[in-house]
Amino acid sequence: MLVCGCEAREQQRGAAAFGIALCALLGPGIARAQAAGTTDAAPAAPIDVVVTGTRTPESIQRSTVRTDLVTRAEAERRGATNVAEALEGQLGVQVNPGAYGSLGNPSAIQIQGFDRDRVLVLEDGERVIGDVGGAIDLSSLPLADVSRVEVVAGPMSALYGASAIGGVVNILSAPPALTGASGRVRLEGRLRPGGLVQGSGAYRGDRLWAGADVALEQRAGVPLDDGTPALLAPARLQHMIGLRAGATLSPRIKLRARARWLRDDSDGVEVQSIPGLGSYVLDLPSVSDRFAVHLTEEVDLGGGSGLRLTAGRQWISQENRKDRRDSPIDELRERQGTMQSLESIATLVDGQTRTWVIGARAEMEELSQSLSRAEAVGDAIAVHEEEEVPRTRLGVGALYGQLAWRPFDELTIMPGVRGEMHLRYGAVVAPRLALAYRPTSRLSLRLAGGRGFRAPSAKELGFLFDHSFYGYRVIGNPDLGPEASWGVTGDASLTVSDEVSFRAGGFTTWISDLIDFALDPSASSGGIDAYSYKNVARARTAGVDVRATLRPVSWLSAEVGYAYLWTRDDTNQRPLSGRPPHTVMAALRAELPAELELVTRFRVVSDTFVDENLRSPGFNTLDVRLARTLWTGAQIYAGVRNALASRRDPGRTGDQRPFDGRTIYLGLIAEMPSEEP
Amino acid sequence: MKQYERSWMMLAVALGLACPACTEEVGDDGQTTTAGEDQELVVEVPATGHAYVKLDVPEVVAGGETSTDWDLALSGYDVFTNSGPSGAGDGGAFGPLEPEVFDTGEVPQIPFISADELGGAFLGWYFYDGNTHRLWSRYHVHAIKDGSRLWKVQLLGYYGEIQGAPASALYQVRYAEVLDSGIGPTVSLKDVNAYAGGAGGPVDAPSECVDLGTGTVVSKTPSESASSSDWHLCFRREMVIVNGELGGPRGVGAIDLQSAESDAETLEQLQAKTPESEIARFDAIDYADLADPALQYRGDRVVSAFSDLWLDRSGATPAPAAGTWVVRAADGETRFIVRIDRFEGATEDTPGRVVLRVRREGAAP
Structure with missing residues (x-):
């Protein structure tokens, strides 16, 4: 895989870093094909190159679309072991599992006030499947093989299709940085009790490279502390095994393959209080397996143009049990899904000022869900099987194109459009226009507007949730159409000096045809109200954020920022639930004597509207990490996440504060040989 | 350049101060x-x-x-x-x-x-907890009138236990006949089956009905109960039907003696109540309470x-x-x-x- 016109044969770290930086600075005008996937040509960590916003590599400072970047090194400085923790403190997004208690506390991300399947989560440019209620649990994605995480806010459906309404999170891996054999290990112990082992080994030769990554993380459950065995968060054991390989078939053709297996075992405990009977304890074991294979071929067409072909397949299998203690009356919910995709992206350099990106994608997703319930029939036990989501196929074909036109050096105009044909509901067209104006090397102004949409999920199309005992049922609606949004995002960056920079941004989004429940009189009968999913609702979100980065002395850097979010559910005339309006973030990084590094991050999240008569309290978090270099490439560290122990009150309805309280950790990271200079 | 900095900071401060006022209102331009x-x-x-x-x-x-x-x-x-x-x-x-x-x-x-909707004196016998989908009895005492005979009935719960697991639509009931000479013995009924195949079950699935005079529990389909007189109360899922007016031909009337308390009752209060704690409420009801001429005994009707x-x-x-x-x-x-x-x-x-x-x-x- 290549970046810009630079030949990616740099085998020495310094040369590679120079090459990447140079390519990035040259910008998209002469960028060679680099879809929003990996940064294969990046032998050194390309910390200032982003690809997600435009599907072409750009330096983050000069990118046409604003992109936030969290490298693995930065994530580790934040005390993160997974993608959710890496993004938790990021200004402009919210990652708080406490806000999704009804779904089992997945670490879903909110961007621009949108979440769940209105935010697209990618791994190396490929959509991640295996959601819980539409939410991808970012805490199930370990950092072991992650090079960096890019976050682009705003509608991105013109490039990525469905779900890219609030924004896109792209989790990127990278090939081994060094020639020859290399390895990396991270060991960590935690209180709340738990442990982490992450390891990578790789070999890079002249034409071939290969690597393997493993991760094992265990965390104890979080007790509810109400005198019962109930857990606020389940005990978890996560495994990851990944294989990566690449080959240079010829000077113009490169291949890359990646396979990854993730298993997430969790053991929750719930206590049901039954009126008149007392308490019953349920064990809630669940197992989730996800296996993904991703193949990429890159062809250098010469003159800066290139072609990228990808094929991907993912399988998910989820099992959720309700094992009632001392009783055979149990439940098992099983969910199976697959997705396969083919994509080709051509990047064509057209003279000195124009670069075209033209792509085509075909995708087929299948999902089914069943419920097996043991019921008492007299003195016997009968197992009742029920198909909650019959096997549903969602197929889509897409064509998209984007032009990066630089009429003069200071201005980039980037129109794009994507057309998708969905087997279920027909065609969708999503245009976008992005502008970037850099009147001076220190000032950058960016504006992007476009359409986003969300395809109805298999659940919304085919789900049957029979709660008729309480007088209602929820029935899927095969006639649903996509939700659609218009959004505008803009920002300005000012670099006053090497030590001081500012950035301010704003956005607004209108979304219509939101899918929501609605009473369906035609399906109601026998006193049972039937609710069906319908395209009925409208909403708006808007916000601003400002941040400043300071480096007053060479050993100290600081960042401070504020984000404001306004949301409105226009159908129900109220704010959207669980969207904190105010967030303040402050971070400090100090390089101290004796090779010590101190990192602190402080975050203030305001109280949040939950319901007409319900608000979730605000909370503050403070993360502190102290690391000491043992030798080049190795450090020992200790820290505390959520030092202020902000925590949900389990007895308080609607409390969406974090559930896991304070976590203290101690660990070791070692690279062999070091990637550091 | 310093002018730029000042402008940005002023803008940020202004936005921060202005935004809270427009953040979280509920309703359309007011309440x-x-x-x-x-x-x-x-x-x-x-x-x-x-x-x-x-x-x-x-x-x-x-x-x-x-x-x-x-x-x-x-x-x-x-x-x-x-x-x-x-x-x-x-x-x-x-x-x-x-x-x-x-x-x-x-x-x-x-x-x-x-x-x-169709119903009567028992329409509000429970409090529905939407968070847990549980029905909590309000422990109100209901008066039942069949000709000259009077009973007091207290519904104690909607749940029973089967094979170590809670099961819904199994009513726990206590009742007693109320005479002008005193109160008859308290009768406890356990696990009166109102399941009727579940709400998604067939409309003609039977459920259990009770004759308060004899204590007999019989199983009846809706059409059978609507045309028969050998019962006073029929239990069908979360509904309790009275055999009078639209509910059946027997001419039974009923009334919730504590319906006025419903509006003030909270889930927390009801969760603190138990069949034992509420027996005093049941015992306190006597003939004078049930024979009050102001009481309007009604069968089931459209409400x-x-x-x-x-x-x-x-x-x-x-x-x-x-x-x-x-x-x-x-x-x-x-x-x-x-x-x-x-x-x-x-x-x-x-x-x-x-x-x-x-x-x-x-x-x-």
Whole structure:
């Protein structure tokens, strides 16, 4: 895989870093094909190159679309072991599992006030499947093989299709940085009790490279502390095994393959209080397996143009049990899904000022869900099987194109459009226009507007949730159409000096045809109200954020920022639930004597509207990490996440504060040989 | 460049200060809607049969069960909306709100509009906890009248245990016959099966019915119970049916003696109650309580948001209770606010001429 016109044969770290930086600075005008996937040509960590916003590599400072970047090194400085923790403190997004208690506390991300399947989560440019209620649990994605995480806010459906309404999170891996054999290990112990082992080994030769990554993380459950065995968060054991390989078939053709297996075992405990009977304890074991294979071929067409072909397949299998203690009356919910995709992206350099990106994608997703319930029939036990989501196929074909036109050096105009044909509901067209104006090397102004949409999920199309005992049922609606949004995002960056920079941004989004429940009189009968999913609702979100980065002395850097979010559910005339309006973030990084590094991050999240008569309290978090270099490439560290122990009150309805309280950790990271200079 | 910095910082501060004011309001430009012109209508209400009212004009119209050309129907001391079993429309009502709501025309946000439904004295026997989907008994004592015989009944729970697991629609009940000479023995019924195949089950699935006189529990389909007299109460899922009026042919009447407490009851309060703690409430009810002539024993019937709540029965003949109702018209769209001003010529069976006032919600005053 290549970046810009630079030949990616740099085998020495310094040369590679120079090459990447140079390519990035040259910008998209002469960028060679680099879809929003990996940064294969990046032998050194390309910390200032982003690809997600435009599907072409750009330096983050000069990118046409604003992109936030969290490298693995930065994530580790934040005390993160997974993608959710890496993004938790990021200004402009919210990652708080406490806000999704009804779904089992997945670490879903909110961007621009949108979440769940209105935010697209990618791994190396490929959509991640295996959601819980539409939410991808970012805490199930370990950092072991992650090079960096890019976050682009705003509608991105013109490039990525469905779900890219609030924004896109792209989790990127990278090939081994060094020639020859290399390895990396991270060991960590935690209180709340738990442990982490992450390891990578790789070999890079002249034409071939290969690597393997493993991760094992265990965390104890979080007790509810109400005198019962109930857990606020389940005990978890996560495994990851990944294989990566690449080959240079010829000077113009490169291949890359990646396979990854993730298993997430969790053991929750719930206590049901039954009126008149007392308490019953349920064990809630669940197992989730996800296996993904991703193949990429890159062809250098010469003159800066290139072609990228990808094929991907993912399988998910989820099992959720309700094992009632001392009783055979149990439940098992099983969910199976697959997705396969083919994509080709051509990047064509057209003279000195124009670069075209033209792509085509075909995708087929299948999902089914069943419920097996043991019921008492007299003195016997009968197992009742029920198909909650019959096997549903969602197929889509897409064509998209984007032009990066630089009429003069200071201005980039980037129109794009994507057309998708969905087997279920027909065609969708999503245009976008992005502008970037850099009147001076220190000032950058960016504006992007476009359409986003969300395809109805298999659940919304085919789900049957029979709660008729309480007088209602929820029935899927095969006639649903996509939700659609218009959004505008803009920002300005000012670099006053090497030590001081500012950035301010704003956005607004209108979304219509939101899918929501609605009473369906035609399906109601026998006193049972039937609710069906319908395209009925409208909403708006808007916000601003400002941040400043300071480096007053060479050993100290600081960042401070504020984000404001306004949301409105226009159908129900109220704010959207669980969207904190105010967030303040402050971070400090100090390089101290004796090779010590101190990192602190402080975050203030305001109280949040939950319901007409319900608000979730605000909370503050403070993360502190102290690391000491043992030798080049190795450090020992200790820290505390959520030092202020902000925590949900389990007895308080609607409390969406974090559930896991304070976590203290101690660990070791070692690279062999070091990637550091 | 310093000027740039200052501008950015001022902008950030201004936005930060301005935004909280526009953040989290609920409702459409405030909390209330205004109403149209106040109009009065006089309705002659028969003791039997119905007087139908269209609120738009307002006027008395021909109406009929299959018609959607009416919004309220009055029959004796009952008021119905054009919804559910009462009519073919998509009407409904909510109330009572404070009487002043009618005068000001400022209607607060209301959580829902209730359609008419079939039921009676046991409609409000439980509190539904929407978070856990559990039914919590209010432990109210219900009085049952069958001819000259009287019983008091307390529903203790909706759940029983099967194979170590809780099961719903298994009623726990205690009752006792109440005589002028004293209280009969308390009878406890355990696990009265009201499952009926679950709500998604067949409409003709049987459930259990109880004869309070003999203590006999029999299983009956809805059609069997509707045509038989060998029971007083039938338990069908979350509903408890009384064998009188629309519920069955036996002429049984019932009343919730503590229905007035329902509005003030909270989930937390009910969760703290147990069958043991509430036995005192059960024991406290005696013959005088059940024989009070002010009690209106009724079988099952069509119940609307007006039922029982629109009447003040403290006088010799009923009078309108203070309150304002929001009525959704049969078209399912238009809403009116309605207040009953007075009855003229009320008797035991009919309020006579009902004088009501109507304003259209949302119109300019």
